[in-house]
Amino acid sequence: MSPPVKILVLGPSWVGDMVMAQSLFIRLKQLNPGCQLDVLAPTWTYALLARMPEVSNALAMPALARGQFGLFERIKLGKELRTRHYDQAILLPNTWKSALIPFVAKIPLRTAYIGESRWGLVNDIRRLDKLFLTQTVQRFVALANNANTNTVPDCPTPQLKVDKKQQQQLAEDFSLNPNNKILALCPGAEFGEAKRWPASHYAEVAKIKLQQGWQVLILGSKKDRPVAEEINQLAHNNCINLAGKTNISEAIDLMALANTIISNDSGLMHIAAALNKNLIAIYGSSDPLFTPPISTKAKIISLNMECSPCFKRECPLGHTNCLINITPQQVIDKMGIVITEVS
Secondary structure, three states: OOOOOEEEEEOOOOHHHHHHHHHHHHHHHHHOOOOEEEEEEOHHHHHHHOOOOOOOEEEEOOOOOOOOOOHHHHHHHHHHHHHHOOOEEEEOOOOHHHHHHHHHOOOOEEEEEOOOOOEOOEOEEEOOOOOOOOOHHHHHHHOOOOOOOOOOOOOOOOOOOOOHHHHHHHHHHOOOOOOOOEEEEEOOOOOOHHHOOOHHHHHHHHHHHHHOOOEEEEOOOHHHHHHHHHHHHHOOOOOEEOOOOOOHHHHHHHHOOOOEEEEEOOHHHHHHHHOOOEEEEEOOOOOOOOOOOOOOOEEEEOOOOOOOOOOOOOOOOOOOHHHHOOOHHHHHHHOOOOOOOOO
């Protein structure tokens, strides 16, 4: 059987997962350098996919409200995709509805884990052994291999491109001094409060580095503005607070300027890893063994308490000690030794 020439990947809807999906894209290109690789995903991911040279085209997933099935929209898109004549579809979401589009598109090989009992819609079914493939990135990359492969795959490191021209303009726009070191803080976590290191702790680190002559950037989305403003106020408004003022593309180029990045387990953490930056990744309710930053320059801090990881949006015990008890000094100490503990 000849290798697929045109591959459609149905991508994930979270920033971090999409960064990890690049490992799959790289692996597919390694197996078949001449293939065309298109990604079907929400439109907000386009700026991220544009930084992945393996991706030929980004295609828009139907814009539906959360929880809306959108049967008509999915069937319509599937019919439209028939004209592209894909050889294979690889599905990263585990939902039944995600399998409908490539089925309607009549893509001959449809590869995915069984997920929500997708018999018939998926014809290259993989059974996921969570004890064997313990990391999200491993589960993604394994879909590139033959179904009979029974080894944990080697996962290529995500590598996002930097737009040097835009980066230079951003540095000028935000008055960044190229002669001073830059610390970037990423205090947001879309998933919930149980993944957020306290604002006061971020501020303590910021004050120490500011006293040492560093520039401190705070990055995040509009939803992160309150915590970013709190950090900046506690740091006597000496940080450059850009939360909610940049898009993903701009955030990538600004993070690439940083000497060190401190982040919760979030999408920006995975972006920092894919930029090969010195990274301190702070874990609370989530598991660093499951979704680690894929980088040799990352240092993970997790207290491994009996109650964590709980994978909850809010601490079920009401204290978030798994985060509060990680001290600013611990983070400062880690900044001098940035070597990953989890691969």
